[in-house]
Amino acid sequence: MRFPTHKNTAVHASLSKQLPHRWLKYRFEQDAFLPTIMPRYPHTTPPAPGAVLEVAPDILWLRMPLPFALDHINLWLLRDTDGYVLVDCGHGDKATRTLWEHHFRTTLRDLPITRILVTHHHPDHLGNADWLMQRFACPLSMTATEFLMAHAIFHSCPPFTAEATFALFRTHGTEAEDIAVFAERAHLYQAGVPSPPARHHRLNSGTVGTIDIDTNPWHVIIGQGHTPEHASFYTPAKKLLISGDMLLPKISTHISIWPFEPESDPLLHFLDSLAPIAALPDNTLVLPSHGLPFYGISERVAQLREHHEERLSDLREILRLSPRPLCAAEIFPQLFLRELDVHQRFFAISETIAHLNHLWLLHETERHIDSDGIIRFSLAL
């Protein structure tokens, strides 16, 4: 799940009455400096459900539905010598499988899926991998960490459980009522990945040669911060980047904090991971998991860096204006100045903790673990 980088001005205005004047002035000044250069889109509309669009020679774009506010995922079929290589599989639910059955008859016709590549373990990407592997008796390639993450979460191994995440959120001040609402959605992973794949071929950073599709080599670019070992795929021959969730045109990639690494700096890992992507040629067409294919890698990376800089500046300002240390649960409503549904609130807390950890590990803030067990932050003196 990810968040729009724009702000809802109506919510912004209504909150204005509740926030200190200096803080608001600062917010509006920041908004005025949001970058205006936009990526360029060669296709203005996505393929209809059940249809495909050829975004480059022998590269087909499919869309599948998602049962969330973010309501779609893009999948990619790469024509190989004796069939298709599929990148990402869609959410493991009936709606997606019905559309897949349609694609088997129309898009694939007599050709098989010969290999599956998966960018990361999230259900919209991995959900149907096992089902498709069994149908086509084809192999799956993904990074080992993402493969293991899928099994750890699916089988609820501590500390990969929803309860472990809730415990982490509690230490950052999340109230019991919010935890109770989150708990109703604790088994979303198993709903989206009904059976995790039993085996995989391991992808490593820079893997070349093991992924030759129609004689073109594809390079693996590892990304962190969204998930621990996300794989993006780049082919110099066609100047195409299948970016997964690491580079999206409109929404910023969600930065995740995990209970098994509660004091980590996923924001730093994410920003570092953008470097090899930003170094790709600017005439590279980016095929993202959400939104439209686009040109303009360097502009988009610059926008994301600015977005996170702005959020860190907001955090510093919130802490500076507070007479006492604050916990993440007190801070996130001031960072995300719009209405958030329960799903978005969950991710907003996680992302706020990630940004707080980043400032703490830069020694810009001090972290206090109070007698009530809650972690609070203040600006370092």
Ligand SMILES: [Zn+2]
């Ligand atoms: Zn994801």
